[in-house]
Amino acid sequence: MTVDPKGVLTGHHYLDGDHACCEGALAAGCRFAAGYPITPSTEVVERISARFPMIGGVFIQMEDELASSIAVLGAAWAGKKSMTVTSGPGFSLMMEHIGLAAMTETPVVFVNVQRGGPSTGLPTLPGQADMMQARWGSHGDYEIIALCPNSPQECFDLTIEAFNLSEKYRVPVMFMMDECVGHMTERVIIPKPEELHVVDRKFTSRPPGEYLPYKVYDGWVPEMVKAGDGYRFHITGLTHNEVGYPAMNWQAQEKLVRRLIDKIRKNADEIAMYEEADTEDADVVVLSYGITSRVAMRGVEMARAQGAKVGTLRLIVVWPMPETKIREIAGKVKAIVVPEMNYGQVALEVERLAGGRTQTVLVPHGGGTVHDPEAIARAILEVSR
Amino acid sequence: MTTQVAEANTPINPVEPFLRMDRMPHIWCPGCGIGTTVNCFARALTSSGYDLDKVAIVSGIGCTGRVAGYLNLDSFHTTHGRAIPFATGLKLANPELKVVVYSGDGDLIAIGGNHLIHAARRNIDITVVCVNNMLYGMTGGQVGPATPNTAIASTAPYGAFEQPFNLPFLADSCGAVYVARWTSYHVRQMTRAMREAMAKPGFSFIEIVAPCPTLYQRRNRLGDGLDAMKYYKQRSTRKDGASTRDVDIDFQGDIVVGKFIDRERPTFLQAMNHRFTERLGSRYTPYPTGLED
Amino acid sequence: MSAATQAGAVKKKKKKYQGRIYVDRERCKGCGFCVEFCPFGALELETDYNAKGYHPPFLAHEDKCNGCDLCGLYCPDFAIFSEKIRVED
Numbered sequence A: 001m002t003v004d005p006k007g008v009l010t011g012h013h014y015l016d017g018d019h020a021c022c023e024g025a026l027a028a029g030c031r032f033a034a035g036y037p038i039t040p041s042t043e044v045v046e047r048i049s050a051r052f053p054m055i056g057g058v059f060i061q062m063e064d065e066l067a068s069s070i071a072v073l074g075a076a077w078a079g080k081k082s083m084t085v086t087s088g089p090g091f092s093l094m095m096e097h098i099g100l101a102a103m104t105e106t107p108v109v110f111v112n113v114q115r116g117g118p119s120t121g122l123p124t125l126p127g128q129a130d131m132m133q134a135r136w137g138s139h140g141d142y143e144i145i146a147l148c149p150n151s152p153q154e155c156f157d158l159t160i161e162a163f164n165l166s167e168k169y170r171v172p173v174m175f176m177m178d179e180c181v182g183h184m185t186e187r188v189i190i191p192k193p194e195e196l197h198v199v200d201r202k203f204t205s206r207p208p209g210e211y212l213p214y215k216v217y218d219g220w221v222p223e224m225v226k227a228g229d230g231y232r233f234h235i236t237g238l239t240h241n242e243v244g245y246p247a248m249n250w251q252a253q254e255k256l257v258r259r260l261i262d263k264i265r266k267n268a269d270e271i272a273m274y275e276e277a278d279t280e281d282a283d284v285v286v287l288s289y290g291i292t293s294r295v296a297m298r299g300v301e302m303a304r305a306q307g308a309k310v311g312t313l314r315l316i317v318v319w320p321m322p323e324t325k326i327r328e329i330a331g332k333v334k335a336i337v338v339p340e341m342n343y344g345q346v347a348l349e350v351e352r353l354a355g356g357r358t359q360t361v362l363v364p365h366g367g368g369t370v371h372d373p374e375a376i377a378r379a380i381l382e383v384s385r
Numbered sequence B: 001m002t003t004q005v006a007e008a009n010t011p012i013n014p015v016e017p018f019l020r021m022d023r024m025p026h027i028w029c030p031g032c033g034i035g036t037t038v039n040c041f042a043r044a045l046t047s048s049g050y051d052l053d054k055v056a057i058v059s060g061i062g063c064t065g066r067v068a069g070y071l072n073l074d075s076f077h078t079t080h081g082r083a084i085p086f087a088t089g090l091k092l093a094n095p096e097l098k099v100v101v102y103s104g105d106g107d108l109i110a111i112g113g114n115h116l117i118h119a120a121r122r123n124i125d126i127t128v129v130c131v132n133n134m135l136y137g138m139t140g141g142q143v144g145p146a147t148p149n150t151a152i153a154s155t156a157p158y159g160a161f162e163q164p165f166n167l168p169f170l171a172d173s174c175g176a177v178y179v180a181r182w183t184s185y186h187v188r189q190m191t192r193a194m195r196e197a198m199a200k201p202g203f204s205f206i207e208i209v210a211p212c213p214t215l216y217q218r219r220n221r222l223g224d225g226l227d228a229m230k231y232y233k234q235r236s237t238r239k240d241g242a243s244t245r246d247v248d249i250d251f252q253g254d255i256v257v258g259k260f261i262d263r264e265r266p267t268f269l270q271a272m273n274h275r276f277t278e279r280l281g282s283r284y285t286p287y288p289t290g291l292e293d
Numbered sequence C: 001m002s003a004a005t006q007a008g009a010v011k012k013k014k015k016k017y018q019g020r021i022y023v024d025r026e027r028c029k030g031c032g033f034c035v036e037f038c039p040f041g042a043l044e045l046e047t048d049y050n051a052k053g054y055h056p057p058f059l060a061h062e063d064k065c066n067g068c069d070l071c072g073l074y075c076p077d078f079a080i081f082s083e084k085i086r087v088e089d
Helices: A017-028 A042-055 A065-077 A088-104 A131-136 A152-169 A179-183 A250-265 A291-305 A323-330 A346-354 A373-384 B034-048 B064-070 B083-093 B105-111 B113-122 B167-174 B187-199 B213-217 B225-235 B268-283 C003-011 C033-037 C070-074
Strands: A011-016 A030-035 A058-061 A081-086 A108-116 A122-126 A145-147 A172-178 A185-190 A234-236 A274-277 A284-289 A310-315 A317-319 A335-340 A359-364 B055-059 B074-077 B098-104 B127-132 B178-183 B204-209 B236-238 B255-262 C015-023 C043-045 C057-059 C080-088
Touching: A011 A017, A011 A152, A017 A030, A017 A042, A017 A081, A017 A108, A017 A152, A017 A172, A017 A179, A017 A185, A030 A042, A030 A065, A030 B083, A042 A058, A042 A081, A042 A179, A042 B268, A058 B083, A065 A081, A065 A088, A065 A108, A065 B074, A065 B083, A065 B113, A081 A088, A081 A152, A088 A108, A088 A131, A088 A172, A108 A152, A108 A179, A122 A179, A131 A145, A131 A172, A131 A317, A145 A152, A152 A172, A152 A179, A152 A185, A172 A179, A234 B064, A284 A291, A284 A346, A284 A373, A291 A310, A291 A335, A291 A373, A310 A323, A323 A335, A323 A346, A335 A346, A335 A373, A346 A359, A359 A373, B034 B064, B034 B127, B034 B187, B034 C070, B055 B064, B055 B083, B064 B074, B064 B098, B064 B127, B074 B083, B083 B098, B083 B105, B083 B113, B098 B105, B105 B113, B105 B127, B105 B167, B113 B167, B127 B167, B127 B187, B167 B178, B167 B204, B167 B255, B178 B187, B187 B204, B187 B255, B187 C070, B213 B225, B225 B236, B225 C033, C015 C057, C033 C043, C033 C070, C070 C080
Parallel strands: A030 A058, A030 A081, A081 A108, A108 A172, A145 A172, A234 B074, A284 A310, A284 A335, A335 A359, B055 B074, B055 B098, B098 B127, B127 B204, B178 B204, B236 B255
Antiparallel strands: A011 A185, A108 A122, A145 A317, A274 A310, B178 B255, C015 C080, C043 C057
16 A cells, blocks of 8 residues: 555645545545546546646546546556546446446546436536446446545545545446535545555566466456556457457356456445444434435434434445345334435335335435435334334 | 478568467458558567557557457557547556557547547647548448548448548648558558657557458449559559648549658647646646657 | 778678568468569469468469568468578579
């Protein structure tokens, strides 16, 4: 673990989530970023463009999100930690390269500051309706990791975590903010460099000739190389064998895609990050993520004031889901209430995991503003009766 | 001296060290021009003296998009149209690399057209080799942005009627510092152009007109790949320094070839360093450009 | 060139080159580029087929080849190349 102190702005700051995300990326060692302006995410790259020249990073504003999302893959294969930043409409354009990153196992971070959709939707107002897109938006079958911060402090902390996870699992990580978290200004404490946990890229120690780019020597993830080191490796979005060469047959597909899925799915409990409170004797658990988790707390308090026994489970890593934990909760409560700024995305997965053992109640909201906490309280009270 | 059948003790083809021989034979049809361009590219690398460990090749999708997979370099087969922005990230993240984009007309000019014009405008220090077979080969010969008027294509069964792009003019007007066009017939000139383009700091662009015997020549009743090569030989006129606006290609018409543009302009990283140094002074440490002595 | 090497060059015997052709018959797809564009007309296509059903080239006129390797440069399938063999008089 090595932290470049140049990227760490140690101290107490008053930052919005977008700026905190930038600082998290710099602290994590990100030294290449590409972006295209889009509200409400632009402040992330505005700050990067100002900060990078002082610390040896390169920012380029590309011609569109297609270009941004693959330029960061190019930089990753040149050995840099890299990131791109966008919001819904740009995220749609980036799907192509989320798929390429998943297929080629390129560690890279995609930030999506979610706004209301579909299409141009509500550019300046919040939404959480890209959650399924983050998971399944590119064609084909693959797994990614998605994190949802609920404060500027978490925008800093979890951006570092997003980079760490992308390096550890060689997977594109979706950093799913929302307009509220992105534009909310709060105190952000940036620790000293030596207090940060930063995961370095695991480059192979095998010499050229004894190394295969997609052979898994240990665990789930192949060791990485970078261009210019003499490995003369080949990377392709086609289904490939351990050598990295195209292999157009079902056996190669089964071996490769199965591993791409399993390296995340079978490690879901290890990847999982959540905050659980008061679930031991709860009748109802409110499951939420991102800004909605803070709104939900108000609803929980209102319901508790009327006698409801409510616990909370806040997902920090939303994909993969903490399946074991959700199944455990489903086995002991009357209902799981899921408020989210969409008409049912994460709730569908919760319902699947509950498997009929408990009721899953969606509290939908189209976005544009956060939930009315009373709607959440009402839903809790209704099921706890 | 007699013809020798290659055996274990015969010398190997001089291009073999530059190719992934474990992937041969390649996918290209008999008489396809792409292999000839790759042959020339391998020889351009031989004579350029670069450390091949520092040369990276990036392709998009399509027949020419398969080139990356056959070259024994760090090689990247990316998505359709996006080879240039991938190469941009690769080059900017490690300017020590010599980065070459090798792809086709559909990939670079149609779906990737936006990236081409902006990389040229920014003067990203990469070389783009565009093999122009005048249609989409991999998918079965559909009309493309370089299909000449009246030529038959699978989605233009009555002949193409859109104005095609004049590729050198496009690259020139967007700011490329080196622009040349050759055909797959012009093997020595093409090899030299590839060498020059790679040595040129900034965005260099080489169009290579090449046959697609299976889909372009056959469907247009123009014979096979060899007939196309004879046509290139007969109807090409070398005009170095010609104004790129005058080098349109009409259906089976004259082809103006040569080196059209060779000029100096700061690369993206040079311009970035210049601007930041001017504005930030000693707070800025210049970023490597790959062009340091 | 230095005076010394110039002097040396004068002393050397006159050199002559002949060509040697190498063909990987099974790699050939019979496009005919090498035969058509050989500047000396030294090559012809075999009447025999290779395993893929193509007619590979062969050196039909030994004396005409000088090993310029233009055939090697044209070959889209990396199936032919030539080299110069120095012959001293």
